[in-house]
Amino acid sequence: MRYNQVRDLVAWAADFHGRMARQFSDTAKEAESERLQMALDYLASEELRMKTGLEDTLADDSEHQEVLNTWFDDAADFPQPPELERLAQYATYDSIDAAMQASTRAHKALQGLYAYRAEKAAIPAEAEFFEALADGHEAEVRRIVSQFEEFNDI
Numbered sequence: 160m161r162y163n164q165v166r167d168l169v170a171w172a173a174d175f176h177g178r179m180a181r182q183f184s185d186t187a188k189e190a191e192s193e194r195l196q197m198a199l200d201y202l203a204s205e206e207l208r209m210k211t212g213l214e215d216t217l218a219d220d221s222e223h224q225e226v227l228n229t230w231f232d233d234a235a236d237f238p239q240p241p242e243l244e245r246l247a248q249y250a251t252y253d254s255i256d257a258a259m260q261a262s263t264r265a266h267k268a269l270q271g272l273y274a275y276r277a278e279k280a281a282i283p284a285e286a287e288f289f290e291a292l293a294d295g296h297e298a299e300v301r302r303i304v305s306q307f308e309e310f311n312d313i
Contacts, residue, residue, distance in 0.1 A: 161232060162231070162232055162233075164228060164231075165226055165276075176206045177206070177207070177210045179247055179265060180206035180210060181203075182248075183203035183206060183258070184199070190252075198258055198310045199258055201310075202259075243265060243269065243272075255310050263304065267300060270293045270297055277289035277293060
């Protein structure tokens with residue numbers, strides 16, 4: 160669909176985080192290594208935290224209703240990064256590094272998507288909204304890398 164509201168993208172992103180959380184959680188249940196299980200459980204909880212944050216943004220009493228109701232025209236497939244859909248499909252992670260790389264790739268792709276939407280924003284509030292989301296994913300990547308350094312030290 161060519162025309163979408165910002166809320167459509169936010170709802171899609173919340174769903175994406177939910178699918179990633181389920182993927183990490185399901186894979187953790189099958190992990191042979193306790194360290195890998197802990198790492199995957201951590202990633203699942205972080206994805207759920209991101210999902211909940213986006214769902215709170217979508218709530219009727221959210222301060223972002225004006226931005227969420229803003230329409231945008233995007234001739235490309237929505238949402239744009241097809242690699243995100245591939246990342247959300249069930250996969251197995253045989254190492255902590257593989258899990259971290261998948262998670263950071265997803266967050267960097269979302270960060271790029273949000274930065275693109277900020278650049279194409281129709282109103283300043285929309286640009287600020289997407290810039291904040293992009294900044295949040297940049298911080299999330301730093302948090303994940305830092306946490307995984309600790310997992311590797313265990």
